[in-house]
Amino acid sequence: MRRVVQAQGASRGLALGRARVRQSQVFDAAPELISPQAVDGEVERLHLAFDVARSELMEMRQRLQGALAHELGEFLDLHGLILDDPELLHGLDDLIRKANYSADYALRLQRDRLASVFEGIDDPYMRSRREDLDHVIGRVHSALHRNPGSDVIGLAGDVLVADTVAPSELAQLTERGVVAVITTQGSALSHSAILARSLHLPLAVGAHDAFAKIADGDALLVDGSSGEIIIEPDADDLRRFKHLQRETARDRKALQRLRDAETITLDGVTIRLFANAESRDDVAQAYELGASGVGLYRTEFLFLQGRESPDEDQQFLAYRDLVMGMRGRPVTLRTLDLGADKADSAGICVQGEPNPALGVRGVRLSLSQPPLFRTQMRALLRASAYGKMNILIPMVTCREEISAVRQLIARCRDELHDENHAVAKQVNLGIMVEVPAAALALPQLAHDCDFLSVGTNDLVQYLLAMDRGNEALARSNSPLHPAVLRVLQNILKFGQRRGIPVSICGEMAGDPVFTTLLLGLGLRDFSLHPSNLLEVRRRIRDVALSDCQRLCRRLLAAKERGQMERLLHGGAGG
Amino acid sequence: MLEREVTVINKLGLHARASSKLVQLLSTFRANAFLLGRGREVNAKSIMGVMLLAAAQGSTLTLRIDGEDEAAAMEAAVALFERYFDEGS
Numbered sequence: 001m002r003r004v005v006q007a008q009g010a011s012r013g014l015a016l017g018r019a020r021v022r023q024s025q026v027f028d029a030a031p032e033l034i035s036p037q038a039v040d041g042e043v044e045r046l047h048l049a050f051d052v053a054r055s056e057l058m059e060m061r062q063r064l065q066g067a068l069a070h071e072l073g074e075f076l077d078l079h080g081l082i083l084d085d086p087e088l089l090h091g092l093d094d095l096i097r098k099a100n101y102s103a104d105y106a107l108r109l110q111r112d113r114l115a116s117v118f119e120g121i122d123d124p125y126m127r128s129r130r131e132d133l134d135h136v137i138g139r140v141h142s143a144l145h146r147n148p149g150s151d152v153i154g155l156a157g158d159v160l161v162a163d164t165v166a167p168s169e170l171a172q173l174t175e176r177g178v179v180a181v182i183t184t185q186g187s188a189l190s191h192s193a194i195l196a197r198s199l200h201l202p203l204a205v206g207a208h209d210a211f212a213k214i215a216d217g218d219a220l221l222v223d224g225s226s227g228e229i230i231i232e233p234d235a236d237d238l239r240r241f242k243h244l245q246r247e248t249a250r251d252r253k254a255l256q257r258l259r260d261a262e263t264i265t266l267d268g269v270t271i272r273l274f275a276n277a278e279s280r281d282d283v284a285q286a287y288e289l290g291a292s293g294v295g296l297y298r299t300e301f302l303f304l305q306g307r308e309s310p311d312e313d314q315q316f317l318a319y320r321d322l323v324m325g326m327r328g329r330p331v332t333l334r335t336l337d338l339g340a341d342k343a344d345s346a347g348i349c350v351q352g353e354p355n356p357a358l359g360v361r362g363v364r365l366s367l368s369q370p371p372l373f374r375t376q377m378r379a380l381l382r383a384s385a386y387g388k389m390n391i392l393i394p395m396v397t398c399r400e401e402i403s404a405v406r407q408l409i410a411r412c413r414d415e416l417h418d419e420n421h422a423v424a425k426q427v428n429l430g431i432m433v434e435v436p437a438a439a440l441a442l443p444q445l446a447h448d449c450d451f452l453s454v455g456t457n458d459l460v461q462y463l464l465a466m467d468r469g470n471e472a473l474a475r476s477n478s479p480l481h482p483a484v485l486r487v488l489q490n491i492l493k494f495g496q497r498r499g500i501p502v503s504i505c506g507e508m509a510g511d512p513v514f515t516t517l518l519l520g521l522g523l524r525d526f527s528l529h530p531s532n533l534l535e536v537r538r539r540i541r542d543v544a545l546s547d548c549q550r551l552c553r554r555l556l557a558a559k560e561r562g563q564m565e566r567l568l569h570g571g572a573g574g
Numbered sequence: 575m576l577e578r579e580v581t582v583i584n585k586l587g588l589h590a591r592a593s594s595k596l597v598q599l600l601s602t603f604r605a606n607a608f609l610l611g612r613g614r615e616v617n618a619k620s621i622m623g624v625m626l627l628a629a630a631q632g633s634t635l636t637l638r639i640d641g642e643d644e645a646a647a648m649e650a651a652v653a654l655f656e657r658y659f660d661e662g663s
Contacts, residue, residue: 078590081597081621088622117626129590129625308586308661 002234005214007207008474009227010188011196014244015180016233017159019218021211022142029141032102042096046103049143054083056139060172075132082136087114103144111137135166159220161210165192165203174199180222182207182214182229189457189468189507198282198531204229206474255534259289263537265519266544273537274332274527276505283325285530293330295527296392296453296505297322299376300337309348309372315379323387330388332453332527334432335376335405337362337394348372357467362395362432367404377412385422392453396431396438402448405429434458439487442494449500453527454491456506460484479508480564485521485556492522503527513568515539520552575640576648584658587630592659597621599650605641607651618651 034042061076082088088110095106111133118130156177163184165173170192173181179202186192186205196203202224214220214231221230221237230237263271274295275286286294302310302318310318323331338349339361348369353359366373380391393405406429416423429448433439434455446452456479461468463484466477479485488504495502503525508514510528512535518526519540528536551567558564582588588596600607600619607618611633616623618637629635639647654660 074591074594078594078621081594084601085620085622086617087620114622118622129622133622308589308591311662 001232002237003213003231005182005207005210005229005231007182007204007210007227007229008188009203009223009225010186010193010205011199011201011203012225013180013200013202014224014241014248015159015202015222016238016241017157017179017220017222019161019214019216019220019231020155020158020178021214021216022160022162029102029104029108032105033100034096034102036100039097039100042103043093045144046092046096046106049103049140050083050089052143053136053139054080056143057083078132079136079139082133083140088136104141107137107141107144159222161207161214161220170195170199170201174201180204180220180224182210182220182222184208184210187469187474194529198529200531255538258534258537258541261537261541263290263540265540265548266542267546269524269545271519271540272525273533274503274505274525275530275533276510276527277322277530280321280325282530283322286533287326287329289530289533291329291530291533292525293332293388294322294326295332295503295525297331297333298337299333299335303336303338303348309375312375312379312382315376316382319380319383319389320386323383323389326387328387330390332390332392332430332451333380334392334394334453335363335373335380336366337432338365357461363393363401363405364395364397367401373408374412377408378416381409381412381416381423381427382421384424384427389424390428390430390451392430392432394432394455395435395458396433396445397435398437398441399445399448402429402431402445406448432458433491434462436462436487439491442491446494446498446500451501451503452491452495454488454502454504454506456484456488456504456508459487459506463487478561479506479514480561480568482556482558485517488518489521489552489556496522501525510536512536512539516543516548516551517555517568519543519545520548520550520555575638576644577636577638578648578652580635580637580652580655582629582631582633582635582655584661585631586661587633588624588627590625592661593621593624595659596651596654597624599654600647603639603641603643603647603650605639605644605647607640607647608638609635610638611635 057076057080092106092110095101095109114133115130158178159180160178161182164186165181165183181203183205184207188205193203202222204222204224204227218231221233221241263273272292274293275291276296277283277286277294278301339356339359350360360368413423428450430451430453431449432455433452438445457468460479466473492502504523505527509526510532515536555564555567584592597619609616609618609627611627611629616627618624637651
């Protein structure tokens with residue numbers, strides 16, 4: 001029987017595959033007693049599951065490679081230690097032998113006991129360690145429920161259905177040929193979603209009733225753009241899928257021809273496409289696709305991956321690799337943008353803030369920790385000698401913050417000079433425009449800035465007072481609101497008038513649906529993930545600026561979201 | 575049984591990475607090992623136990639080791655604390 005589950009699209013692409021459900025049932029395993037004769041077998045089953053989990057971790061450890069190998073490796077080592085932890089193992093056998101509980105229930109009791117200790121500590125860092133514990137126990141639990149030798153995360157042709165998926169798993173999933181992922185939780189703005197998009201792995205999130213409706217082995221048709229999941233698709237669905245698949249293949253080929261093409265509108269206006277790059281692969285791809293530079297490098301990923309803050313030399317090497325990777329094209333590095341909602345594992349962030357999105361984050365956090373900020377600034381300035389570098393400050397609200405950063409730069413420059421380090425003569429300083437106050441006070445703020453970068457993800461969240469991670473608001477949380485468009489238009493006009501370059505680096509800039517709108521609003525510098533670059537380039541080459549401006553006027557006059565959507569999907573010519 | 579006071583001098587304290595190193599080191603010995611501090615006593619061979627101490631820089635803990643190779647285990651563990659867990663500072 002054909003059924004439909006509606007989720008949210010988080011990484012586009014269509015996929016047809018067989019469901020592989022990974023439900024973490026351990027957390028609600030029911031009290032189950034086994035017969036005394038079954039005890040030996042049950043204990044052995046549990047030990048075997050631990051062995052399987054151990055060898056899986058070891059296998060993952062050995063297969064790690066690439067940019068994130070070091071950091072992911074440390075996570076896996078930690079999971080390995082948890083798996084062998086005497087606190088976890090102790091008493092587990094007795095729960096089966098003496099109390100005659102099933103292995104599932106014994107595992108759940110142990111997990112609950114340990115988790116309650118972690119939960120007693122009010123510290124986001126400790127809470128995330130509880131997630132580590134859950135991942136490990138979940139791995140043992142799923143090993144209990146399958147034949148040895150089969151795989152926990154899916155095989156070629158599978159669609160993984162899970163509560164959440166860790167960023168560290170995604171690369172392995174694609175490598176194994178998993179065709180799509182469906183999660184019951186999560187948001188399109190999570191780090192996993194961003195990674196899925198760069199891997200071209202279709203992902204649908206927030207599929208609340210997926211576990212109730214989808215069974216192992218069901219045929220699933222997943223649309224990662226609309227978030228529609230069709231269970232047991234019928235003949236019409238399959239024909240439509242085949243047709244779309246052929247079209248997609250043709251489309252990819254056509255896109256590849258644009259690798260060396262100029263980014264220019266039909267009426268001859270040149271647009272610059274910069275890349276949002278996190279890894280070396282991103283940088284290499286950006287260079288190859290002819291990006292004008294790197295428009296946003298988020299330095300916090302260096303801090304999020306490790307178990308402690310990277311020191312000056314580690315940061316310097318990472319920044320230098322990036323700058324050299326673009327071979328002279330400009331690279332914009334954003335200083336640490338952490339907050340309690342995006343906490344690192346080294347404990348830099350202020351903990352227990354009641355409202356982290358409005359708390360000590362971005363430049364506020366950096367300025368509150370002078371030694372940390374100074375280390376980063378020194379590393380950045382040292383790397384500036386190897387290419388063309390811009391420094392971008394996140395979450396700026398007032399001019400004092402910019403002045404403080406300028407002073408820090410001047411001081412670090414003097415120190416480095418005395419220590420005989422090379423530093424570029426010209427390092428441009430820009431600010432993220434993402435706090436509404438900054439967008440409204442640009443004449444005062446921009447005085448000290450060489451460029452502006454609009455972070456639409458946060459700007460939209462703050463303008464609409466809608467948490468970007470809140471699934472319940474995901475549908476209304478869109479840049480298609482008159483207030484957002486007006487603010488964007490004002491920022492872009494201000495930049496043009498004052499000759500200050502303005503780029504947009506939010507997800508909006510990489511979404512071809514918004515390309516004509518942004519052109520019409522006056523945007524000339526886009527900053528987007530390399531995986532979206534060719535598509536946005538094609539969109540730009542297909543339109544005339546004058547048409548975009550006309551569309552934009554109509555959008556600004558539109559009264560409601562539905563009307564805006566119709567105009568947008570009608571295209572610039574409509 | 576041996577007991578020694580140890581001070582956490584590395585900047586980051588006993589977070590995951592330092593805890594992992596301590597647990598890995600002590601697990602190579604046969605002796606039982608416990609850490610006492612902040613009103614808790616935890617198994618020093620348990621990663622979750624050690625992390626739960628959440629000992630920050632400057633905390634003083636008592637390390638208790640009991641077993642045939644206790645002297646060697648104590649010497650190695652104290653050295654690890656004194657080396658800042660090889661974190662440099």
